[in-house]
Amino acid sequence: MSRILMILTSHDQLGDTGRKTGFWLEEFASPYYVFTDAGHEVTLASPRGGQPPIDPTSSKPEMQTEATRRFDQDEEAKAALAHTTPLAQVDVDGFDAVFYPGGHGPLWDLVSDADSTRIILDSDAAGRPLGLVCHAPGILHPITAADGTPFVRGRQVTGFTNGEEEAAQLTDVVPFLVEDSLIAAGADYRKGPDGESFVVTDGTLVTGQNPASSADAARRVLDLLAR
Numbered sequence: 001m002s003r004i005l006m007i008l009t010s011h012d013q014l015g016d017t018g019r020k021t022g023f024w025l026e027e028f029a030s031p032y033y034v035f036t037d038a039g040h041e042v043t044l045a046s047p048r049g050g051q052p053p054i055d056p057t058s059s060k061p062e063m064q065t066e067a068t069r070r071f072d073q074d075e076e077a078k079a080a081l082a083h084t085t086p087l088a089q090v091d092v093d094g095f096d097a098v099f100y101p102g103g104h105g106p107l108w109d110l111v112s113d114a115d116s117t118r119i120i121l122d123s124d125a126a127g128r129p130l131g132l133v134c135h136a137p138g139i140l141h142p143i144t145a146a147d148g149t150p151f152v153r154g155r156q157v158t159g160f161t162n163g164e165e166e167a168a169q170l171t172d173v174v175p176f177l178v179e180d181s182l183i184a185a186g187a188d189y190r191k192g193p194d195g196e197s198f199v200v201t202d203g204t205l206v207t208g209q210n211p212a213s214s215a216d217a218a219r220r221v222l223d224l225l226a227r
Contacts, residue, residue, distance in 0.1 A: 002096035002225050004035050007116060008046045008084060009105030012053035015173045022053030023103035026211045027133050029067035031099055031218035032077065038222055042080075043095070047113050049086030055103045058211075067215070087115035097221050098123050101214070102134030102160065107175055111139040120151070124205070129224040131217050133208040134160050138178035141185040153186035156202040158209045163194045 008028065014021040035042050046052040057063065071077055092098065098119060100106065110116045120143060123130045132140065137159030143151035159178040165171050182189045191209055192198030198209040199216045204224055208217030 002040045003094060004040050004042050004097045004099060004221075005090065005092065005095040005119075006032065006035075006042055006044050006099045006101065007087065007110070007119070008044065008052040008101055009103060009109055010046045010048035010052055011105035011109040013108070014104060014170075015175070017173055020053065020056050021104040022055040023058075023101050023105055024055050024134060024211055025058040025068050025071070026063065026065050027101035027103060027136075027214045028081075029071040030065065030215040031101065031131075031133070033067050033070060034215050034218035034222065035099075040222075044080055044084040045087050045090050046084040047087050047109050047115070049084055049089075051082045052084055053105065055105070058103065087113065087119070090115065090119065092119045092122050092128070093126075095128070097129040097131070097225055099130075099218065099221060100132040100136035100139070102132070102136040102211075104135055104170065104174060106136050106139050107178075110136070111142060111175075117143055121145070124151070127204055129204045129206065129221045131206040131208070131221040132159075133214050133217050134210050135178055137207045138176065138181055141176075141181040141187075150185045150187075152182055154188060155205060156188045156190055156200050157182055157205070157207045158190050158192075158198055158200045158213075159207055160210055161191050161194055164210055167194065 197212040206220045
């Protein structure tokens with residue numbers, strides 16, 4: 001059994017639109033059950049601790065999947081989500097892998113969260129598998145190593161595409177576009193067809209393009225753990 005840390009956003013405002021955002025439910029539920037069904041222990045954390053906000057759009061009936069419907073009936077999982085650990089209290093050395101669900105929220109808080117940055121750099125240095133899905137890979141673009149080198153420079157990564165953001169009609173709302181930000185930071189950005197599962201692995205770094213990639217990215221993290 002491995003210990004896996006899942007980190008969720010605490011941000012619930014979609015820019016200045018007056019609309020709510022948060023994490024995308026499918027991007028949490030599918031990896032959560034990939035990990036727990038495989039017998040692993042999952043700990044949930046967020047910048048503020050407590051209940052992280054669920055993007056209301058991801059709770060709409062047409063967005064539901066087998067995993068989200070399972071979560072809706074899972075009182076134990078809902079209780080765990082309601083009591084996430086504040087990131088400042090997390091000792092990442094106690095975990096075997098780290099996984100970030102997306103949603104738009106991370107573009108506002110996790111992208112500049114010092115504790116999140118610490119966890120990412122520590123995990124990379126330790127060879128600890130690190131997975132990020134959809135918008136979450138965007139939080140990597142400002143991170144630099146001690147020598148000032150961008151974290152993603154020369155690394156193969158994926159993340160929510162410009163086309164997918166345009167389809168969501170949020171191109172002019174988000175603080176940055178995931179695809180553009182990763183390319184600007186020197187990443188070897190890859191992408192598949194919009195809306196379809198696409199996962200990239202570079203060493204112990206796993207990135208998934210969109211919600212459809214969530215379970216596959218989680219399975220890729222488990223593959224790395226098995227090695």
